[in-house]
Amino acid sequence: MSEIDATVLDRLYNTVATRKGADPDTSYTAKLFGKGRGKIAQKLGEESVETVIEAMKDDREGIASESADLLYHLMVLWADAGLKPDEVWAKLAAREGTSGLTEKASRKQD
Numbered sequence: 001m002s003e004i005d006a007t008v009l010d011r012l013y014n015t016v017a018t019r020k021g022a023d024p025d026t027s028y029t030a031k032l033f034g035k036g037r038g039k040i041a042q043k044l045g046e047e048s049v050e051t052v053i054e055a056m057k058d059d060r061e062g063i064a065s066e067s068a069d070l071l072y073h074l075m076v077l078w079a080d081a082g083l084k085p086d087e088v089w090a091k092l093a094a095r096e097g098t099s100g101l102t103e104k105a106s107r108k109q110d
Helices: 007-018 028-035 037-056 060-081 085-095 100-106
Strands: none
Touching: 007 060, 007 085, 028 037, 028 060, 037 060, 060 085
């Protein structure tokens, strides 16, 4: 078994991205891409809610499992949007060391 670390997210993204042109009859990821961004976003929302439900039940294993599903569907959304993980990592790195309250206040208010 390979070492498990944060690079698993990059590997997951690469796998997801390669499924974009795959046969939807043999790939769930390709089927999601074929249904469009609305369906991808819907699935992401469902997984978010399921993660919250597991958190409210205080079920560590459930939280871990639903979090994995959530991250997978997030990667599908990123790939569909042409967004690379490095772009998100750069946003996180830019916020590192900044108070969450300060960072949030600096965002443009609608």
